Amino acid sequence: xxxxxxxxxxxxxxxxxxxxxxxxxxxxxxxxxxxxxxxxxxxxxxxxxxxxxxxxxxxxxxxxxxxxxxxxxxxxxxxxxxxxxxxxxxxxxxxxxxxxxxxxxxxxxxxxxxxxxxxxxxxxxxxxxxxxxxxxxxxxxxxxxxxxxxxxxxxxxxxxxxxxxxxxxxxxxxx
Amino acid sequence: xxxxxxxxxxxxxxxxxxxxxxxxxxxxxxxxxxxxxxxxxxxxxxxxxxxxxxxxxxxxxxxxxxxxxxxxxxxxxxxxxxxxxxxxxxxxxxxxxxxxxxxxxxxxxxxxxxxxxxxxxxxxxxxxxxxxxxxxxxxxxxxxxxxxxxxxxxxxxxxxxxxxxxxxxxxxxxxxxxxxxxxxxxxxxxxxxxxxxxxxxxxxxxxxxxxxxxxxxxxxxxxxxxxxxxxxxxxxxxxxxxxxxxxxxxxxxxxxxxxxxxxxxxxxxxxxxxxxxxxxxxxxxxxxxxxxxxxxxxxxxxxxxxxxxxxxxxxxxxxxxxxxxxxxxxxxxxxxxxxxxxxxxxxxxxxxxxxxxxxxxx
Numbered sequence: 001x002x003x004x005x006x007x008x009x010x011x012x013x014x015x016x017x018x019x020x021x022x023x024x025x026x027x028x029x030x031x032x033x034x035x036x037x038x039x040x041x042x043x044x045x046x047x048x049x050x051x052x053x054x055x056x057x058x059x060x061x062x063x064x065x066x067x068x069x070x071x072x073x074x075x076x077x078x079x080x081x082x083x084x085x086x087x088x089x090x091x092x093x094x095x096x097x098x099x100x101x102x103x104x105x106x107x108x109x110x111x112x113x114x115x116x117x118x119x120x121x122x123x124x125x126x127x128x129x130x131x132x133x134x135x136x137x138x139x140x141x142x143x144x145x146x147x148x149x150x151x152x153x154x155x156x157x158x159x160x161x162x163x164x165x166x167x168x169x170x171x172x173x174x175x
Numbered sequence: 176x177x178x179x180x181x182x183x184x185x186x187x188x189x190x191x192x193x194x195x196x197x198x199x200x201x202x203x204x205x206x207x208x209x210x211x212x213x214x215x216x217x218x219x220x221x222x223x224x225x226x227x228x229x230x231x232x233x234x235x236x237x238x239x240x241x242x243x244x245x246x247x248x249x250x251x252x253x254x255x256x257x258x259x260x261x262x263x264x265x266x267x268x269x270x271x272x273x274x275x276x277x278x279x280x281x282x283x284x285x286x287x288x289x290x291x292x293x294x295x296x297x298x299x300x301x302x303x304x305x306x307x308x309x310x311x312x313x314x315x316x317x318x319x320x321x322x323x324x325x326x327x328x329x330x331x332x333x334x335x336x337x338x339x340x341x342x343x344x345x346x347x348x349x350x351x352x353x354x355x356x357x358x359x360x361x362x363x364x365x366x367x368x369x370x371x372x373x374x375x376x377x378x379x380x381x382x383x384x385x386x387x388x389x390x391x392x393x394x395x396x397x398x399x400x401x402x403x404x405x406x407x408x409x410x411x412x413x414x415x416x417x418x419x420x421x422x423x424x425x426x427x428x429x430x431x432x433x434x435x436x437x438x439x440x441x442x443x444x445x446x447x448x449x450x451x452x453x454x455x456x457x458x459x460x461x462x463x464x465x466x467x468x469x470x471x472x473x474x475x476x477x478x479x480x481x482x483x484x485x486x487x488x489x490x491x492x493x494x495x496x497x498x499x500x501x502x503x504x505x506x507x508x509x510x511x512x513x514x515x516x517x518x519x520x521x522x523x524x525x526x527x528x529x530x531x532x533x534x535x536x537x
Contacts, residue, residue, distance in 0.1 A: 009178075009185035018192045025200040033204070033211040038346065040215055044222075045349060052351075096262050102226025105353035107237035110260050118256055118300060159354040166351045173349050 046174040052103040218342040224272040234263040249307040283324035367513040372481040377529040384458040396442035402507035405520040413478040418502035428495040433487035436462030
């Protein structure tokens with residue numbers, strides 16, 4: 001009898017094994033769904049930061065180009081051969097409309113646009129060609145550009161870099 | 176039952192149970208997966224709503240700062256080039272998340288982004304008016320709309336942040352802090368301004384509204400009878416168009432009411448709005464009104480406020496004659512103190528100047 005019991009394939013160890021299998025399966029499924037949620041949320045945030053970083057890349061390219069043009073124009077005023085600058089602001093305006101909400105400070109875009117509009121744009125649109133007034137207006141334009149460069153170097157560019165670094169750091173933490 | 180039979184039974188039972196476990200696991204996974212998908216969808220919804228609110232709050236903060244810079248000095252660079260942004264609001268209105276906001280919040284936002292201010296900003300940019308006075312009144316009203324809407328927005332933001340945390344199971348989120356913008360410093364006072372702060376205070380100022388006014392009323396409008404300062408850093412000179420008194424009457428008392436909010440925002444007619452006008456004449460207006468009055472003998476006076484900075488945002492007042500009738504001070508201005516031709520908003524104290532007390536609003 002003792003031998004029969006010890007050789008019983010349907011003993012307590014059989015049922016315990018089945019129960020453990022059922023428990024392990026249920027726990028695995030639960031863990032997978034929880035982990036799946038966390039990873040999905042992390043991935044979404046990572047993509048959002050990447051999208052914001054791409055926006056800032058484009059904004060910086062427009063900003064650096066336009067500032068470069070204005071600096072060349074400023075130099076040309078000193079040599080009295082005025083070079084009219086070309087401003088590229090389309091990507092900046094697009095970024096303002098389409099950047100991921102709540103990630104990039106909208107004031108950054110506002111401050112960047114303010115470097116070029118409305119004052120600089122007004123001068124470029126209204127300086128008449130070939131008159132005495134033009135020379136005086138160019139000198140005034142030069143003073144305006146000096147203020148623009150000062151604000152860009154002291155405030156706008158550092159804040160743009162700060163935002164870029166913050167996004168890079170956040171993206172790195174999520175990888 | 177032989178051992179072999181039991182073994183076969185155990186084998187097939189094990190297979191059957193494995194199959195049941197497999198089916199049960201798939202069923203359990205699909206149910207749990209469905210619930211987690213719903214939880215994730217709610218989390219995304221809350222997160223996007225939270226991001227929209229953050230964007231709106233930051234845009235309002237940026238607009239508030241631009242208005243503050245514009246109102247800091249009507250001659251300043253911020254005044255004519257004031258730039259306000261509507262991008263976040265226009266995007267929020269197009270989004271599905273807008274419908275998840277509290278209706279009171281959406282109402283406050285519609286006030287903070289009202290269409291009339293867009294056209295007012297266009298007029299500022301196009302320099303349609305020679306004087307900045309009307310623009311300053313509009314910007315001051317707009318600033319109040321923003322100041323009213325931001326606490327509501329923050330309340331909703333806190334609620335939604337709590338929802339996002341709860342749906343994430345309490346796990347912290349990786350965030351990106353916005354950059355901190357420098358606060359522009361105020362220029363030091365000029366010699367004329369310093370001299371104005373040292374003027375002797377006129378004796379006889381009394382505080383208090385003095386009870387309900389029951390005398391005759393005249394039409395009032397914010398455009399003509401209320402002033403905001405040219406430069407809130409102070410000091411300021413208050414002037415107005417001399418009210419005409421009836422024959423035989425003499426000026427007796429000057430009443431000035433200083434408030435932190437617009438005392439009234441529209442025009443009132445003496446024929447149709449008697450109750451509202453009585454309240455305004457009696458200084459029962461919003462914005463924590465501080466009323467000062469002083470006996471006067473002449474109509475042609477101006478008032479110097481020597482405080483640095485000024486403790487008020489709006490001012491209106493009346494000249495009371497010896498019969499107790501109050502005449503509204505119209506075309507009120509709160510000029511900067513100074514001489515020279517560098518600005519059209521400078522005044523120097525005249526021969527008949529009365530000086531407010533320092534710290535009168537404390």
